[in-house]
Amino acid sequence: MNDWARHLIIAPIILPIAVCAVLLAFNERRRALKRLLSLGTAAALVVISAALVWQVVGAGDASSSTPHVYLLGDWPAPFGIVLVADRLSALMVLLTSVLGFTALFYAVARWERSGPRFHVLFLLLLAGVNGAFLTGDIFNLFVFFEVLLAASYGLILHGAGQERTKASLPYITINIAASLLFLIGVAMIYAVTGTLNMAELAIRISRVPSQDLMLLEAGAAILGIAFLVKAGIWPLSFWLPRTYAAAAPPVAAIFAIMTKVGIYVILRLSSLVFAENSGGATGFADDWLVWAGFATMTYGTLGILATRKLTGIAGHYVMVSSGTLLAAMGMSGEALTAALLFYLVSSTLAVGALYLIIEPVERNADEDDLVAGIAEPVFDDEYTGAVTEEENEIGVVIPGTIAILGGGFIFCTLLLAGLPPLSGFIAKFAIIDALFAGSVIAPTAWLLIALIILSGLATLISMTRAGIDLLWTPGEDSPASLSIIEVAPIGLLLAACLALMVFAGPVYLYMEGTAAALSDRALYIDAVLGMPSTGGKSP
Amino acid sequence: MEAVLALAIGTLTASGLWLLFRPRTFQVVLGLCLLSYAVNLFIVAAGRLRTDAPPIVGRGDVDPAQFVDPVPQALVLTAIVISFATTALLLVVLLASRGLTGTDHVDGEEDQ
Numbered sequence: 001m002n003d004w005a006r007h008l009i010i011a012p013i014i015l016p017i018a019v020c021a022v023l024l025a026f027n028e029r030r031r032a033l034k035r036l037l038s039l040g041t042a043a044a045l046v047v048i049s050a051a052l053v054w055q056v057v058g059a060g061d062a063s064s065s066t067p068h069v070y071l072l073g074d075w076p077a078p079f080g081i082v083l084v085a086d087r088l089s090a091l092m093v094l095l096t097s098v099l100g101f102t103a104l105f106y107a108v109a110r111w112e113r114s115g116p117r118f119h120v121l122f123l124l125l126l127a128g129v130n131g132a133f134l135t136g137d138i139f140n141l142f143v144f145f146e147v148l149l150a151a152s153y154g155l156i157l158h159g160a161g162q163e164r165t166k167a168s169l170p171y172i173t174i175n176i177a178a179s180l181l182f183l184i185g186v187a188m189i190y191a192v193t194g195t196l197n198m199a200e201l202a203i204r205i206s207r208v209p210s211q212d213l214m215l216l217e218a219g220a221a222i223l224g225i226a227f228l229v230k231a232g233i234w235p236l237s238f239w240l241p242r243t244y245a246a247a248a249p250p251v252a253a254i255f256a257i258m259t260k261v262g263i264y265v266i267l268r269l270s271s272l273v274f275a276e277n278s279g280g281a282t283g284f285a286d287d288w289l290v291w292a293g294f295a296t297m298t299y300g301t302l303g304i305l306a307t308r309k310l311t312g313i314a315g316h317y318v319m320v321s322s323g324t325l326l327a328a329m330g331m332s333g334e335a336l337t338a339a340l341l342f343y344l345v346s347s348t349l350a351v352g353a354l355y356l357i358i359e360p361v362e363r364n365a366d367e368d369d370l371v372a373g374i375a376e377p378v379f380d381d382e383y384t385g386a387v388t389e390e391e392n393e394i395g396v397v398i399p400g401t402i403a404i405l406g407g408g409f410i411f412c413t414l415l416l417a418g419l420p421p422l423s424g425f426i427a428k429f430a431i432i433d434a435l436f437a438g439s440v441i442a443p444t445a446w447l448l449i450a451l452i453i454l455s456g457l458a459t460l461i462s463m464t465r466a467g468i469d470l471l472w473t474p475g476e477d478s479p480a481s482l483s484i485i486e487v488a489p490i491g492l493l494l495a496a497c498l499a500l501m502v503f504a505g506p507v508y509l510y511m512e513g514t515a516a517a518l519s520d521r522a523l524y525i526d527a528v529l530g531m532p533s534t535g536g537k538s539p
Numbered sequence: 540m541e542a543v544l545a546l547a548i549g550t551l552t553a554s555g556l557w558l559l560f561r562p563r564t565f566q567v568v569l570g571l572c573l574l575s576y577a578v579n580l581f582i583v584a585a586g587r588l589r590t591d592a593p594p595i596v597g598r599g600d601v602d603p604a605q606f607v608d609p610v611p612q613a614l615v616l617t618a619i620v621i622s623f624a625t626t627a628l629l630l631v632v633l634l635a636s637r638g639l640t641g642t643d644h645v646d647g648e649e650d651q
Contacts, residue, residue, distance in 0.1 A: 139614055139617070142617075143617065143621070146621045146625070149625075150624065150625065150628065153625075153628055153632070157632065157635075160635075160639075161639075162639045162640060162647070165632065165635050165636045165639050165640070165647070166636065166639075166640060166646070166647035168632055168636075169564065169632060169633070169636055169645060169647070170645065172625075172628070172629050172632060173559075173567055173571070173629070173645075176571050176622070176625050176626075176629065177559065177571065177574070179621075179622075179625075180571075180574050180575060180578045180622075183578045183581075183582060183614075183618055184578055184581060186582075186614070187578075187581055187582040187584075187585035187611070187614070188585065190585055190586075190610070190611065190614075191585035191586070191587075196610070
């Protein structure tokens with residue numbers, strides 16, 4: 001591997017942060033420049049993360065893989081901080097980049113103008129999320145969590161308005177409290193094992209003496225609660241639907257990946273640290289995950305049925321998808337892990353597309369409400385009020401609004417409800433198939449299957465009802481205008497889901513390879529701890 | 540010394556939690572501050588308590604037993620900076636919320 005390829009792994013973190021610094025230097029009014037820079041960065045991130053996936057897979061061979069390790073500051077592994085790109089991390093970074101690019105693209109149509117420094121915050125969020133996926137150190141994970149949270153605090157307030165401010169207070173408070181729990185958990189784990197490096201932790205955990213085991217598990221549980229808050233697990237999730245509903249649509253779309261950060265960390269830690277051969281801590285809290293997942297799915301399903309607003313449906317769907325992932329994760333098994341990864345990718349893209357399509361659909365139903373909520377400046381230097389004045393700048397208006405919106409909406413519905421032939425169906429089918437794999441099927445597996453099917457049904461009912469309300473009832477109003485810039489990103493996301501369906505074979509092979517790599521802990525541990533430092537040579 | 544530190548952490552946590560569940564936004568902010576102090580002390584305690592032992596290791600051959608574990612101290616430093624920044628941000632949101640809703644209740648509206 002040549003030198004440049006070796007440094008590729010840090011690019012998804014460094015690049016957005018560097019561009020942020022550049023963007024801050026320019027005045028808010030130089031919109032075209034900012035737009036160009038940040039969209040270019042987001043596009044570059046897609047290319048970089050695709051290259052990263054390619055690199056990790058080992059240039060074409062879908063079955064073998066070695067994690068790529070990058071020593072920050074060139075300190076060898078247990079002492080310095082490492083970045084690790086294995087198949088799972090690379091996949092998550094790619095997913096983030098695709099979602100980030102489309103959401104940013106969508107924001108260019110109008111939302112970037114409803115508040116200051118949108119692009120900076122957005123790129124910072126991407127940097128934080130990518131960092132959380134790539135890091136191999138628990139405390140560094142905390143730092144990246146804080147980066148992404150700080151950016152999300154700014155983004156949730158983007159567009160100002162009373163509703164957003166009211167929703168952001170509980171959101172920020174609960175996340176700061178969760179961060180404190182994160183710190184307590186990290187401190188307890190460090191106190192028992194004496195390391196923060198995930199690979200080293202995986203080795204040391206099997207040697208923890210039995211009298212310290214309880215302390216370690218308490219620490220891990222407190223740490224887990226911090227992630228479960230992020231993942232939106234019942235009963236820690238009451239902030240989620242309201243916050244996501246209040247956020248600006250492109251922000252809500254990128255927030256769809258944030259719940260998955262919590263899921264990712266739990267998957268990583270449970271497969272690496274609390275896997276088999278971990279001594280007394282083997283399979284720690286698996287039952288809890290299963291039942292918390294069930295409770296979340298039930299609550300989310302009821303929420304989907306009970307709410308009439310599309311944003312509410314989307315928010316509760318995020319919870320259902322988190323619950324499904326957690327419950328499946330708690331049951332563990334290689335086939336199931338592959339299936340849940342496929343479900344994770346498919347549902348994240350679908351929810352992102354739904355959040356983007358909600359706004360044009362609702363605008364279509366009621367044009368006046370929308371603009372009212374924006375443009376209330378809180379600080380002097382904010383640049384607001386441009387939205388209403390420059391309506392014609394949105395771009396070429398395309399005809400057949402209803403046809404396009406309706407088509408996209410049906411597409412989203414099929415994806416979310418998990419109906420054939422789209423990727424949502426393949427994902428759910430794979431999970432159910434994996435659950436049926438054993439000779440004896442556990443009662444919890446039946447319960448999970450029932451909940452998956454019921455939540456799909458509830459989604460279908462609610463989405464159809466909302467579609468009839470908003471789209472397919474003939475009204476006297478002429479259809480609202482829709483610009484290409486708004487349609488293109490939605491189309492891109494849906495096309496990505498379509499590609500997931502068409503190329504389900506190769507994608508699924510990748511997921512199976514990922515699941516196999518996750519269950520083979522030695523692969524990760526050896527790669528991280530065996531990485532030699534370059535010893536003062538300039539890279 | 541352990542007992543004093545444990546009492547301090549306990550008192551801070553209890554006061555912080557009590558304030559966190561109060562209905563006024565400023566009380567909540569103060570509660571989070573107290574909680575973060577408690578957590579910072581807790582991290583220091585996690586690195587084992589020692590007096591008169593420096594965390595910075597000198598050059599050359601040194602006896603590690605003469606030094607206190609530097610990692611928790613570095614963690615505390617990071618945690619202090621981050622909680623300071625997020626608290627400042629929360630204060631700004633608090634002011635914006637107060638300005639927009641006209642009340643300092645955490646729900647943005649007074650109890651009926």
